[in-house]
Amino acid sequence: MQPVSFDYEVAESVDHAIDLLKENGEDAKVLAGGHSLIPLLRLRLAAPTVLVDVGRIDGLNYVRDDGDQLAIGALTHHRQLLHNELVQEHCGILGYTAGLLGDPSVQHRGTIGGAVSHGDPSGDMPSVIRALEGEIVVQGPDGGRTISAEDFFLDYLYTALDPLEIVTEVRVPKLSSDTGWSYKKFSRRSQDWAIVGVAAVVEKSNGNIGSARIGLTSMGSTPIRATAVEEALSGASPDDVAEAAKSADEGTSPASDDAASEEFRRHLARVWTRRAVEEALGR
C-alpha cells in the first residue's frame, strides 16, 4: 500500500521546523529518518496532512565530548553511533545498542532523536538512556529545555515533548573505567523488537558492586528502571546478583501477546537481568 496524500515541507533550521509545525497545526508530523513513520503511513495507520522534514537541518548530526557527558545530535544515525569512536570509548552501551535496532539499512536512516521522540517502550534505546540517566534536549517556540530521561517517557508512545517541540540532542554520561555495562535483548528473531531487554550499567568498587542502574525494555508502557534490583545491588557482592535479579519484575506491568505472556516476560526480565549484570561486571 501507499500513503495517503500529504504536503511536505523541508525545515532549514530548528526554528524553521518549529514555525512549520506552528503553521500547520496538529495534523503536521515531524519526519526525520522515517523508519517509525513511513511504515505507519504505508499501512494507512497514520494520515498527517503535512510532513515537516527535519532530516536536512544542518548541525544536528554530531557526537561531541562535553565534559562529563557526550552530546549527541538528534539526527545522528544509529549506524553512526555504532561506529563512533567517542561513543565506543565513553559509552559503549549506546553504540552496541544502536547496532541492535532493526537492521543495518534501518540503522543507516533511523536517528537517535527519532528513537527517543517515538517513546516506544519496546524500543531498545529508551531503556538504555534511562539506565544511563541521560538527558533529552528539546527546543520549542519559547526556547530550549533539558528533560531528564526519567521525566521524558510518560506513557505508551507518549513523551514530555510538547506538540511544537522537537528533540535536538541527547546527552549521556561518559562512563568511568570502572563502570561495566550490558544490554541483553531477547527477541524471537534478530530483526525483531525486544520481547524483553535489559540494560545494565554497573559501577564496580573494590571487587564489589558500587551501584547499578537497570533499564527494562518492553516491561510496561514506558521504559522503566528495575529499582528493587538496583537497591539490592547497591554495595552488594557479585555473589548476590542472582538473588537480587529475582526482583527484576517488581513494579513492572508487561503486556501479554502472541510473542510472550506476561509471566514469560517477567521470567525473562529476571533471568536477563541476572545475565546482564553478570556480563556488565565482566566488562
Added chain:
Amino acid sequence: MRRIQVEVNGVTYEHEVEPRLLLVHYLRETLNLTGTMVGCNTSNCGACTVLLDDESVKSCTMLAVQADGQSITTIQGLAENGDWHPMQTAFHENHGLQCGYCTPGMILASVSLLNENPDPNEEEIREALEGNYCRCTGYENIIKSVQQAAGQTS
C-alpha cells in the same frame, strides 16, 4: 508536487513528484529502473534495498522527496562498463540465488556491509543481512558469496 533532483546510477534526473511517492516507486515507475523490487510494506524484507550515498537503505521506507539532492545506486548501476561487481560474480559462482527476487537487495546490502567492514566473520555477515529475507536459499550460499567477495575464499 515537488521538484527533486536525484543522481541514480550516475545519471542526474529531475522530476516533479507527489510528496507521498515512495522512492522505490520513483525508481520503478518514473525512471523505469525495475531492478529494484517491492517485497513487503513493513521494511522487513529488504527486496527494495538500494545504496544511498553508498549506504544501504530500504527504498520502500523512504520518500522520493527525501532523496532530493542525493546519489543512489541500484542493482542496475552496480556493474561498471559491463564488468560485474565482485559481489555479483560471487553470488553467481556460489549459487547464492535461486528465484533471484531478493537478490538485488541482498547484493546491495552485502556491498554496503563490505564498505563498512571489509573482513566480516560469518556471524557479522548473518547479522548484517538480517533485514534481507531470502525464501529460496536458506542463506548458506549467500554467506559463502559474501565471504568470497570479501576475499576470504576464492
Added chain:
Amino acid sequence: MGGGLARKEDPNLVTGKANWTDNIKLPGMLHMSLLRSPFAHAKITNLDVSAALDQPGVVAAYTGADLADEWPGGVPCAATVTEDQKTPFQGPIVQDEVNYMGDVVAAVVATDRYTAQDALEAIEVDYEPLDVVMEMEAALEDGATLVHEDMEDNLCFDWKAEAGDVEGAFEQADVVIKERYIQQRLIPNAIEPRATVATQDPGHGGYVVYSATQVPHLAKIVLSLSTGIPENQIRVVAPDVGGGFGSKLNVYREEIMALVIAKKLGTPVKWVEDRSENYQATIQGRGQLQDMEVAATNEGRILAVRATLLDDMGAYLQLLTPVISVSGAAMFAGVYTFDAFSCQIKGVFTNKTPTDAYRGAGRPEAAYAIERIVDSLARRLDMDPIEVRRKNFYEPFDEPTATPAGLEYDSMNMQAAVDRALELSDYEGLREEQQRRRENNDPVQLGIGFSTYTEICGLGPSQALAGLGIGGAGWEAANVRMLLTGKVEVATGTSPHGQGHETSWSQIAADALGVTPDDVEVLHGDTAVSPMGRDTYGSRSLAVGGIAVHLACEKVVDKAKKIAAHMLEASEDDIEFEGGKFSVAGSPDQSVAIQDVSATAFLGANIPEGMEPGLNENMVFDPPNFTFPFGAHVCVTETDTETGKVRIRDYFAVDDCGPVINPVIVDGQLHGGLAQGIAQALYEEAIYDEDGTLVTGSMVDYMIPGAPELPNYTLDRTVTPSPSNPLGVKGVGEAGTIGAPPAVINSIIDGLSPLGVTHIDMPALPMRVWEAIQQARGESAGEWTSGGGIQAESADATQGGDE
C-alpha cells in the same frame, strides 16, 4: 550431466534485468485494486461504489453482482476426493457474504495504483458481522456456526483408507501409543508477491495473461473454465517468477478478475499484490490436527499405524485444497514396513484463508507424525531412536515394493542413508557430549533428533492422479529442435521459478545430443512456447519434465542417426554416436557432426526419401509410477533451559534423490527446503484471533527466519536410482521441508527429556519451550524463579541463549 554448472539464469537476476510481472507496462494499462473484507464472516448489507467512480483517474468500479455473469465457473477447484465432497461456489468478488478476512468485496480500476488504492476508501460498504468458526473441532460440533449457510455442516469430506487388520493389531499389541500433533498454518511467503497483467492479444484474437504463477498451463485451462472464454483464446505467460513454494500453484480470483475486466474495458489491466493482501488472500499451507496411533511389540516392531486427521480447508476450496491431505495419506506409513494401516481424513471448513499446496503439501504432515511417534515409541521402550527405526526399515530394494498403505515405493536403501548420517554427525560423540552436559547440569542442553523420511514425488502417473480425484494428466511434454546452425531449442512444459531448469535441462540435452550446454536454449513459462505442459510443483519437474526432454533428445538422435547413415552412405546399424559425432563402426574417419546432420535435416535436400525434414521431436512422458526420494537427517540443537531459546548447532542431511544432474542446484534445493522446514519447526505460524482476524498479518508478526536464525547445513547423499524413469532421478525440491520438522522437534525433546519433556508443538518458539519445561517439572510458570536452569548457580549460566 552430474556437473555443478553455474546457472544460466543468473546473469539477468544479478544485474537487475529480470522480467518480473510487475515490470510489465503496456499502452493504456490500468491498475486494479481490491476492497477486502476486514471481517472473517459478515453479511454485506450495503455496498455502493459510485463515490469511487467519481474520483479523478478512476475508470471503473465493480461489485460482485456487476461481474457475476462474466465468471460462471467462479474460482474452480480441480479436486474431488469423495463423491459427496462439498464444494462451495467462490465468486472472484463475493455478492452477499464474506467468509474470511481478505475476501473480496469490490474492485476499482484506475490509471495508476496510488489512485486505485485511494479510491477504495470512497467505497461505501456496511457489514453485519456474523459468528465465526475458527477451530476445526468446534466446526464439526452439532449446531456449529456454518461457514456456508447453504450447507448442512462444515464437513467438506470424510475420506478413509484402510489395509490389513488394524483393529486386531491394536488389540494384540504390547505397546500402543496415541499422540496428538498440530500442523500449524503457514504462510508460504514467496518474496515476489503475486502479480497479473491481462490484455487483449494485440494483432491477434483472444487474450494474454501474464502472471506470477507456477502453472501457466493449468491457468489457461482454469481461466477458460471460469470465464467461458474458449481455451484457444487464452495464452498465459509466466515471466520471471520470484518463488512459489506452492503458493503460485493455483489460479486465483485476481487472475480471473484481471482477465474479465481487461475484456470488458478492452484495455490492459494490472494487479499487483501487496504483502498484507498476500498474507490474507494467497493460500496458506498445512493446518492439520493429527491423532496418531502406533501399535508395536515390546521389541519395537511396528504392527500397525492409524492416523485420524482433521484438515483445515479454510473458507473455500482453491485449486487442489481437498487433495493435499489425501495425497499425503499413504505417507503416514513412512519408511517402515508393517501389516496394518489406516488413515481417515475429515476436511473442515473454517472462516480462514483457504489452504492449498505449500512446499511438501501433504508429505511434511505425514513425515512429521510418523517420525514423532516412532521417537515416542523408542522413549517408551527405552531404546535408541535409531534402533527402533532399523527394526522396521524395509530391506534395501531397487524394484517397486508394496507398502502397508497401498503404494509401491520405487527403490529404497534407508540403511545406507542412516549409516552415513550417523557417521557424518559423529553420533556416538554427540551422545557423549550430551551425557556430559546432563551430568554437569548445563543450563544449555544438547538434543539429537532424527528423521528418516520418504516422500512421494514426480507427480505423476495420470492413472494414479485420476484415482486421487484430480482427473489425471500427470504427464509432461518437451519439444527439442536442432536448428540450421546447430543450436538447440528445448521447449519444456515445466515452469521454473528458481529451480534452474534452464541450466539442468541444458545439461540433459547437451549430454544426449553431444553439444555444449551453451548451445542449448531452454524456453518455458509460456503456453504459446510449449503448447502442452503441466508446469512445476510436487518435485515433478526433473522426474517427469526432465525425462521428457531426455527422451525427446533420444528421438532427435534416432532420426539424426538415419540421416547420418544416409549422408555417410552406410547402414544405420553400423552408425555409432558419441561426443556429438556419428561415425561408421570400425571407420572412425567416416563421421559427421550432429550439427552437420541438423543442417542437412533442415535443408531437406539430402535426407532419406519420404522422411520429414528437420530435427524437431516432441515427447510426452507419462511416468509408470511416482518416485520416492528418502533420507536420514540428524538435527543437533542447543536449548537454553532458562529461556526456552533453541539454537540449531548442526544439521546433517543425507538425502537420496537418485542420480544428480547438477549437484550445486540439488544442494541449493536442499538448503532452501531445510530452511523452510526449520522455519515451520521453530518460527512460523499464521495466527488468527477468536474473531477471525489474522494476527500475524505482516512480516513484522509472522516469523520468517532471517540469516541469523538459520544454521549451515552439512549435506551428503546416497544414490539409489528410481526404476520409474530412464535417468533414475527422483526429485528433491521438497525434501527439506519434509525431513526437517520432525528432526528439529525430536531433537529438542531429546535434549529436554531428562527434565520430563515428552512433547512440544510447532513452532517451538521460546515461550512454548519454556512452558513445556515448566509443565514437565510440575511447577507452575508463575512460581518459577530465575537462576533456575538445571542447576541454579551454574557458572555457565550466561552461555547460549541470546547471542
